[in-house]
Amino acid sequence: MDLDLSQEERLFREAIRDFAMRAVKERNLDQLPSVPSELFKEMGRLGYLSLNISEAYGGSPGSWVMIGIMIEEIAKFSIGLSHLIVNQYEVMLTIDRFGSKQIKEEFLPKMVAGKSMASLAFSEAGEAGFRIGEVGSGYIVDGEGYVATFGVQPETVLLFGEAHTFLFVPLSLSGIEIVLLNTTGLFPSQLSSVRFCHVHVPGTHLIGQEQHGSPACIESGFYSPLYRILSGLICIGAAEEALRFATNYAKARKAFGKSICSFGAILGRICEGYALLEQARLFSYRALSIMDRGGSVKREAIVCAWLYPKIAWKVIEEALLIHGHYGYSRELRLQQMLRDVMAFEFLLGSEEALKRQLGLELIGREVMPDDISRSMC
Known part of the structure; x- marks a missing residue:
């Protein structure tokens, strides 16, 4: 199933896919202690760090959906890099919206250009x-x-x-x-x-x-709906790549004279992974589309933070198991992907806290117990 993207968003997706294949996948960033500074500068030159930042400070028009596309595609080849980009955007957007003119003029142009992280x-x-x-x-x-x-x-x-x-x-x-x-x-x-x-x-x-x-304290950084949605897309993008890799392996791997993907146990894992990821992916882009129209996505963001690291873990785990003992080796990224997506379960907040936040949104503060309501203010 494809997304209802504009022509501009489709062209952007093709461009960012080419960039991810050329500049991210080939570098094997998971094995490096840090991201090469020239990679961020290249992203700045291509305009990938300027979307939705004020043009007065080097930014350019764009959509939240476009930022989501970038994060999902890059996460397929580097979860760490995509997370760095999400953090960079959160800082830039917070400064652009709430920072003093002095801070904006001094720091935003360098950050948009990829020269300052x-x-x-x-x-x-x-x-x-x-x-x-x-x-x-x-x-x-x-x-x-x-x-x-x-x-x-x-x-x-x-x-x-x-x-x-x-x-x-x-x-x-x-x-x-x-x-x-x-x-x-x-x-x-x-x-x-x-x-x-x-x-x-x-x-x-x-x-x-x-x-x-302060609006900044509830709309920025770790509190931001955008941070939660994009972090969910990081997990989804990584799991999509793991599932693609496992599917190709299952097609090529032969047992008893036929591809193992024809066996019910293997095929079931692939189908379930596809269904889970498509639902999560479409829900995430629906939330970003609502943001583009100026709507509130607090509930959607909580769902992304609560469920999508868990869904990604399940899909990547199944992809690893399809490979058997080989999937557990360091020669493949699957074992590293599992550790990477696990980090989002504490970066985005505990499951219990997120459920309480969602409950408050669904039920309303006026009927929630006082101790729970106060703990979530």
């Missing part, structure tokens, strides 16, 4: 999180949190601090330490810890308004 960092609750205090016309940041992506050394980080205070922090400031975590997936994107020791951040780097009530 940014990351997202969120604070844990309590003593373990970031502590942001006002001093003069700026802020002092102390504490530690976890950065979503650090495969390419970024110049800046969008910091989600306590009480929903957001700061855009240049990592060149004194007192910042980056510690790479020894993770098992999301290469060449890599989770990291970022530590702040009495770091002074200028007041002009505040994003939105201070503390609760």
